[in-house]
Amino acid sequence: MRSIRAAATGAVVMSLALAATACGGGTDSGDGAGGSSKTLTYWASNQGASIAVDKQVLQPELDKFEKQTGIKVKVEVVPWSDLLNRILTATTSGQGPDVLNIGNTWSASLQATGALLPWDAKNFAKIGGRDRFVDPALGSTGAEGKDPAAVPLYSMAYALYYNKQIFADAGIDGPPATWDELVADGAKIRAKGKSVLGAEGSNLSENVHHVFVFAKQHDADFFSADGKPDFTNPKVVDAVKQYVDLMAKDKAIPAGNAEYAQNQSVSDFAKGKLAMLLWQSAAANLKSQGMKDDAYGVAPVPVQKGTPGPGAQVNSMAAGINIAVFKDSHNLDGATEFVKFMTSDAEQKILNKAYSSIPPVKAAQADPAFDGPSTAVLKDTLAKSAAALPQVATESQFETAVGTAVKDLFADTAAGRAVTTASVKAKLEKAQQQMPAA
Amino acid sequence: MADSSPMAPPRTFLWSRRIFLTLLTGFVLLPVYVMVSSSLKPLADVTGKFRWLPSELTIRPYIDIWSTVPLARYFVNSLIVAGSATICSVVIAVFAAYAVSRYDFRGKRVFTVTVLSTQMFPGILFLLPLFLIYINIGNATGIALFGSRGGLILTYLTFSLPFSIWMLIGYFDSVPRDLDEAALVDGCGPLGALFRVVVPAAVPGIVAVAVYAFMTAWGEVLFASVMTNDTTRTLAVGLQGYSTLYNVYWNQIMAASLVVSVPVVAGFLLLQRYLVTGLTAGAVK
């Protein structure tokens, strides 16, 4: 009987061993905040046409860095769909990358977790000082009055992309400077059987970016001065309604765009179905979809009246990507060194050219490469008429709640239901109630 | 199979069968047709109005899929993860089911009920705690579970374990006891009886469990999206890479889906004969 027990034990152990060996396969994990001081893990966001393209852009630069400093950087390009969740789990566990990219609108939210290295004067000094960066970009790096949680890496702004051929066919001289003009031009464009303006109606972030700008143009904010949500402010309601009315009343945005969430509007524009598109740095994207550079023009996003500028003349959110250091990194010096490298003048020029974004670093921005017809508008907008999204800790809730409200309003419109001031207000009220009590 | 009914089926039955099966086949095949035809279209065709026939046939998507995302690596990851999870899950379930089927012991009922109840756990509730446990195990023992294929294998094998055990108990119960008792009398140990008598008699049931375990691991998205990184990402998550910041490469998604599904569907169809007989005893428990 003893042998039976031994046999049984043996079999169980064997099965466990089998499990263990099978499970042991591929423990080559890329994570684990910096084991040695000679390697760094870097989570890059997806900026190019695909993850493979991003790797092609980044790898030569990382090799340069290794040559200069002897520090090897393992890059993982994290898709946008996963990035925030990955950061969240890394925050919870302390197990994450050393350096990471974040959407600049997340700065204040992530700052509140305390997971990111604060960029105080001392840390800024290590990368050449705060003065190297342009102000609008620094405005999206964390809550006011606190040390920034991240450093600007790529800057972007919205511009109005318009199809020259469609404009010529419709007899329109130039791009609209105000919303009224856009709506009037829209009537002519529709008469020619083309769609007027694209939108990603089911993309929460896009929705928020646009209604934020409309709110600015109505001289209103989604948050009061002391950081409390103020979504039902009549001016905010009007602003949101004006954006939704571009589909509901003005018929500028085609109803089908209500369900767009995966950049279908860019495809529509590239294929010449759509006359205008509000987008951030679309040049590389349009090119990849076969649209020639001279087929479209780039103009500032319309305003209510007058010309773009600060205050109520704002016509873009200050978009962009920041680079941050994970506080739990075991190699803070190396990580800071890497941030210094990525924000150096030379790298800024190379990377921002590759991604058709604008360098947030002053010296790099002065490079003539960023004065091309399309980038000049973006640069101008960033410098003069872009505003940072609210830098509050509840920014991600704000994006989710308000973005969903706008998505629902578009869906209502698409279903043929009327959009009224009351219905907009009701949706925004619901969104506001979903915000956590501060 | 009840090969023939004693009576010729009436006309109403035959007609109902014809209509029903035709409609059902249409329902099942429609998306499959869309996948196949879209995968042979240029991108301009799939981002435009739907058309039944491609304006031009191209195999371009089948070439591009390998460079847009590292499809081959994801495929290998998925095979390793799903394959290992299946093997582990089946071995463990065989042992557990054998114990429950052939032995009386204290706590048996508690065990079976507990195992059953884990089927109800919402994944969201234990995603983060599980993640933290893996991290802590990693910190304490140096076994990297998080971010590795190992952690994913462990997770998936446990996902399929409850239903596998449950099905196998039923299947083992249906293997006549006299068989393994005879083996015991002949001097085999209990495990000898299990592997020489019970397991061979239960091969169909085990195949069924294996297919189920494989499919569970093959398609899981939520845990894989958080627990993998670039090198260990599985297909279920990796296919999302075709929807990029720029564009949704519908034709490539379809092509990639087909390429990775063909081996699975083929294996599945080869095994389906076993599967049908296999599910019988286990599931009716």
Add this chain to the structure above:
Amino acid sequence: MTSTVLKEPVREDTPGAARGPRRTGRSRRTALPYLLLLPALVFELLVHLVPMVIGTLMSFRSITRFTLRDWSNAPWTGLRNYRVAVDFDAPAGEALLRSFAVTVGFTLLSVALCWALGTAAAIFMQDTFRGRGILRALFLVPYALPVYAAVITWVFMFQHDNGLVNHVLHDQLHLTDKPSFWLIGDNSFYALLTVSVWKGWPFAFLIVMAGLQNIPRELYEAAALDGAGMWQQIRRITLPSLRPVNQVLVLVLFLWTFNDFNTPYVLFGRAAPEAADLISVHIYQTTFLTWDFGTGSAMSVLLLLFLLAVTGGYLLFTSRGRRAGNG
């Protein structure tokens, strides 16, 4: 016409009631069954039970972005998260309740349709006819496709402007005045249901097909001698004989459908339309998009309690039914 007609030697209501081998010296081997269970127990504990306990503990804490990093020191809040979740007058509770109602309706419909399609197909395919093998193979394809691939194909078909569904319904058959939206608005419920049934029914088909093979032919022959026609045989023999199969099948389908996350998430992304806001995605949104793990955990625990109650009640009810049938 119950489980007693099935061929298996042992027919008990629960797996746990099976007899052990009638052998002497069993006491000397009492450790063996535990050893055999050990791997299963270890893994279940590690991956399911311990995380569940931790998750439940989290539901009594205030875990938000401010406390997340050091969550084991997050303040205890007692039942506050639960009160937020079940305060049906407040927006969060109201949304949860609505999502719950949507999920229940969706699950019942989906399970019923999966079961009905699976059973009908299995019964129709019981007799051999030309092409049966091919059809059976085809019907298993939806089960074998990776979830993401299958669902994204449906997304492609459900698109408003370019999708196949609108192309057929509107452009070709002219059934609708204008193209419908399937991925937003009220129709999204039907879109979700369609995908769920498409993916789920082959499993029911498999199980029922397997169950059918256990029905002895003599029963049909006897019924035929009594003059029962095909339809009557199905009603009087086939369906009652399938009852034990259905008991398990319906429960498993119910639990899987209720907790299904992959389908709605791939279909609608992170913010599902109200009409198709399933509870799993809803809790995901609360937890991961708003980073409120305390409330998210509390909602999950409530969901688990509900499922436990339903399952317990269901098993009690169906077992009693079966016993009465046996008696």
